[in-house]
Amino acid sequence: MNKSVIVILCLISLGCSNQSIDYELLISNVNLIDGTGKPMQRGVNVYINNGRVEKIDSVQIEQTESVIDGTDKYLIPGLFDCHIHTTNYLQDFSNLIHYGVTSVFIPGGSLCTNEYFAAMRSIGNQDSVPAPRVFHTSQHFTMEGRHPVKTYGSSNWRDGETVFFLTDTAQIARLVKQVAQYPIMGIKVTIEDGPAPPFVERIPQGFVDKIVVEAEKYELEVFAHASDNVEFLMAVNAGAQNIIHYVGIDLDWTNEEHLSAVNALLDRDATIVTTLVIDKSFLYPLHPEWLEVPALNEAYPVDELHEMITPQAISRAERIAEMIKQDYGLDEIAMEKIFLPQVQDIQQLLDQEMNVTLGTDAGNLFNFHGYSLHEEMQLLEMGGLPTMDILKMGTFNAARMMHVQDSLGSIEPGKLADLILLDADPLTSISNTLKINTVIKNGVVQKR
Numbered sequence: 142m143n144k145s146v147i148v149i150l151c152l153i154s155l156g157c158s159n160q161s162i163d164y165e166l167l168i169s170n171v172n173l174i175d176g177t178g179k180p181m182q183r184g185v186n187v188y189i190n191n192g193r194v195e196k197i198d199s200v201q202i203e204q205t206e207s208v209i210d211g212t213d214k215y216l217i218p219g220l221f222d223c224h225i226h227t228t229n230y231l232q233d234f235s236n237l238i239h240y241g242v243t244s245v246f247i248p249g250g251s252l253c254t255n256e257y258f259a260a261m262r263s264i265g266n267q268d269s270v271p272a273p274r275v276f277h278t279s280q281h282f283t284m285e286g287r288h289p290v291k292t293y294g295s296s297n298w299r300d301g302e303t304v305f306f307l308t309d310t311a312q313i314a315r316l317v318k319q320v321a322q323y324p325i326m327g328i329k330v331t332i333e334d335g336p337a338p339p340f341v342e343r344i345p346q347g348f349v350d351k352i353v354v355e356a357e358k359y360e361l362e363v364f365a366h367a368s369d370n371v372e373f374l375m376a377v378n379a380g381a382q383n384i385i386h387y388v389g390i391d392l393d394w395t396n397e398e399h400l401s402a403v404n405a406l407l408d409r410d411a412t413i414v415t416t417l418v419i420d421k422s423f424l425y426p427l428h429p430e431w432l433e434v435p436a437l438n439e440a441y442p443v444d445e446l447h448e449m450i451t452p453q454a455i456s457r458a459e460r461i462a463e464m465i466k467q468d469y470g471l472d473e474i475a476m477e478k479i480f481l482p483q484v485q486d487i488q489q490l491l492d493q494e495m496n497v498t499l500g501t502d503a504g505n506l507f508n509f510h511g512y513s514l515h516e517e518m519q520l521l522e523m524g525g526l527p528t529m530d531i532l533k534m535g536t537f538n539a540a541r542m543m544h545v546q547d548s549l550g551s552i553e554p555g556k557l558a559d560l561i562l563l564d565a566d567p568l569t570s571i572s573n574t575l576k577i578n579t580v581i582k583n584g585v586v587q588k589r
């Protein structure tokens with residue numbers, strides 16, 4: 142552990158014999174946005190001991206060592222990305238920490254064997270090498286020739302190790318029992334028919350239903366990968382508790398079936414993960430100027446990024462752009478118009494007290510670990526969501542999805558000290574979350 146030693150000094154201050162405890166870390170006179178949605182508290186001190194926030198006050202401080210001067214700075218909780226994948230976790234984890242993402246949720250991936258999950262968890266559990274805390278599901282439950290194995294061809298997928306190709310609902314009980322031995326948040330079921338033509342067949346409803354029934358026997362939740370209204374309703378009707386994309390779903394608030402689906406989710410204390418940035422990532426090859434943003438280039442060298450724009454990537458982007466234009470009835474792609482309906486739905490869901498969190502699907506092309514979570518927040522702000530709500534979605538709501546809201550997701554006494562110190566106010570513009578001064582995980586300043 143690279144943690145600074147806890148120094149307990151009995152200081153006898155001049156003219157006063159009070160004992161004062163020196164804290165492992167103290168952030169003084171900072172503007173605090175605690176993640177719960179409570180108004181910003183100006184000029185407070187945040188005291189950290191043993192990796193946790195010990196107290197918060199606004200008195201004149203006496204400690205002089207291990208003090209970070211927070212004057213004119215803003216403190217927010219470490220961010221969660223509730224949907225990432227990685228095939229190179231040492232590199233990707235370091236980038237996540239660089240951009241203030243101190244916890245991630247990984248719903249499977251092409252290398253995700255039980256051993257790979259364990260290795261990621263273990264690096265997430267320490268704080269000397271930059272890495273976020275890792276929460277994850279089981280391997281994908283899907284079928285052969287379906288998403289994502291067929292649509293995102295990779296030789297890494299291995300039946301029984303990184304993915305389960307279901308052929309019969311009778312297999313499901315055994316497979317759920319098998320994965321339930323591991324510290325997973327729940328079962329990942331992939332319903333989707335693919336991101337762009339040519340589409341594949343969806344997993345049948347009966348399979349999704351059975352997965353939910355079996356998962357319940359082990360008190361496991363189901364995390365459904367759905368990315369249109371049909372798949373959304375399939376997931377809800379089966380009884381899934383979590384929808385790990387909102388992109389592609391477009392709720393009709395006058396449609397009885399949609400309204401009862403939303404009510405069903407509210408009843409089961411469900412969570413919806415946004416991942417709107419996926420649509421933006423698809424369009425990157427048509428916008429090379431997006432690769433030149435200085436904040437992106439801090440961790441992703443511009444030359445390497447330009448090399449990713451291959452003729453293949455451009456042609457895929459053009460196909461998807463056509464599809465988006467058709468879906469939204471647009472002549473030209475206009476970012477505001479694409480995201481506005483989705484953000485309005487998200488606002489509506491938040492108004493009904495749905496737990497909605499932020500995710501990116503980073504690990505896919507032009508979807509950057511760490512940086513894209515800030516893009517996600519910018520898209521939500523562009524669509525009109527208040528900055529305070531966006532920050533709460535990326536912190537407190539995410540901890541609620543992981544059922545760790547007692548120890549993470551907000552800056553309050555007793556909670557683990559995962560914090561980001563910003564040089565500018567994220568409430569005036571959410572893009573100020575990229576003006577990162579210091580990232581702290583477990584009370585330890587992280588190397589960026």
Ligand SMILES: [Zn+2]
Pocket residue numbers: 224225226248502
């Ligand atoms: Zn994904």
